[in-house]
Amino acid sequence: MVTSARESIGKVNRQVNKQRRHFATGRALMVIWGGIAAVILCSFAILTFSSANPSSPAGRIVHLEGEFKCPSCIDLSVAESSAASSISIKTFIKNEVAQGASDAQIKDQLVASYGNSILFTPPKSGAYLVIWILPFGLVLLLGYFSLRPILSRKDWAQSGRGSPNDPRSDDEPPIIEGVSGDLALSMIPLGETINHLPASYGAANHDVAVDGAETRPSQSLMSRALLALLHRSTSTSARKYLAIFGAAFCVAGVGLGLYTFEQGRSQAASRALESRELTQAIGYTYSGQDVSALRLLSLVLHQDPYQPQALAYQGWLLFQAGVKTKSPSLVQKGEQLVLDAIAIQPRYPDAHGFLAMIDLYVYHETAQAKKQFGEFLADSPSSTIRTDLSAAYKAATAAITAKPATTP
Amino acid sequence: MxxxxxxxxxxxxxxxxxxxxxxxxxxxxxxxxxxxxxxxTAVEPSPIVQHSAPSISGPTVTGGRFSLSNYRGEFVLVNFFASWCASCAIEEPQLVRFSKSGIGKVLAVDFQDEDRPAIAFLGRYGANWPAVADPNGQIAVKWGVSAPPESFLVSPSGVVLTKIVGPVTAKELAILVQVAKANGY
Known part of the structure; x- marks a missing residue:
């Protein structure tokens, strides 16, 4: 029995040493993570605060050249690019600095010519602030959660109460020197006796065996099964396999993601560009900027000659221009484009709305106009066009209602 | 515990x-x-559209002087070009056609170029409109030009109506002017 107990204690000591090494490794890892977080934080801080403008004219020129994007390049600053447009902007900056313009004035002038897209870094205001704050917040949170266990351990050590992982209450003495809490309990074989436990160890929480020896508290079958499962799942080899599997999973995921992204990138870019130009063109149409709208619609139709929205809106704009300038050819061309749009996408409400207007005001076909309005409304048109055409719809309805009375 | x-x-x-x-x-x-x-691939609308056209005034490639304000009262196509620009060569015959139609005037800005090649380039296509020299690209910066050919349609009252990136056709320009007229410009 004595031999068995000694073997148990030896086993416990080996486990304790192993756990100590693990603990030391864990602490070292946390220190490394903390260090990395600190380096990232410092880098962000240096990058952000180093943007303070240099005072010398040459320094200002160099700094400003790095602030603007080359208009004809992809992801290059004016400073990094030797494109013709970048050379022009470099000359502009140099001239303006020589004439005494401030950095803000130079920036405003370039934004007035090229728009916000000329800025290499997003503005540090409005919604753009999120882009600046988010990384700081994440790094701070990461640092806090990484360092918290170390800091709390330090507090515990200073207060002389041992490890914070020790689940025992403050007045509980350690079971075995260097072993604490659940760790010690889980390592002691169930039901085995330990002969040389400290005398101060109270009997209140644990069973006391005969001859002053103490045993672990008895555990239920389920608890033992759970402990065994936990022990098995956290064994070194299992962790190793889990780590390899996790890494492989991550690599495969990233690879698959990149492959899919590359496959869809050119198509998505083309579609996004077309969609953006179309939205802009429709916006221009409703804000009265017909020339800009027409130009953008031409671009969309250049990419896709059968784009129904672009056809309908281009037709509508040409039709209106034809009516205003009394040009039958433009009116006819406009109508044909609207009809083409309906032929390609029969349930496109805006095209039906435009056709209704053409029927009503050019051909005075009130019944036909009402039919088109009916289709227009049935296809859930957008609120913008609904508002725009509502007056015409009312006129058409009024005309149809009035027609029987005027018909002989 | x-x-x-x-x-x-x-x-x-x-x-x-x-x-x-x-x-x-x-x-x-x-x-x-x-x-x-x-x-x-993002296309941002030019901030100068629907605003007064930035001034263009200076020596031409042939030695005279010209200002955009000389064309006040007419539709003007301000065309940024260069003799070294391949797309400009494709566009040039269309601009000649537009100019001959009498719908509007053309004012060229020779972007980061030398005078002699620019004169030869314009002469090759029979382009007889004024071409203001912009050797340092400073006029281009004021107009927000990225790379030639880029054109701007300016209304008779001096408002920039639209920006055209890349080669433009005479037919398209005629329609744009017609639509602009219909809108009261």
């Missing part, structure tokens, strides 16, 4: 929460970025 266990569990839960929040933020950010128009 229960207090310590609770503290430890709270710590674990904190890390889990941090992980979950970070993962959600990363996912949201990825979705946001993936659904944006790529910056390289």
């Amino acid at each position: 229960s207090t310590s266990i609770a503290k430890r569990r709270a710590g674990g839960a904190g890390i889990k929460w941090f992980g979950a929040v970070t993962a959600i933020l990363l996912l949201a950010f990825s979705v946001f970025v993936a659904t944006r128009t790529p910056a390289s």
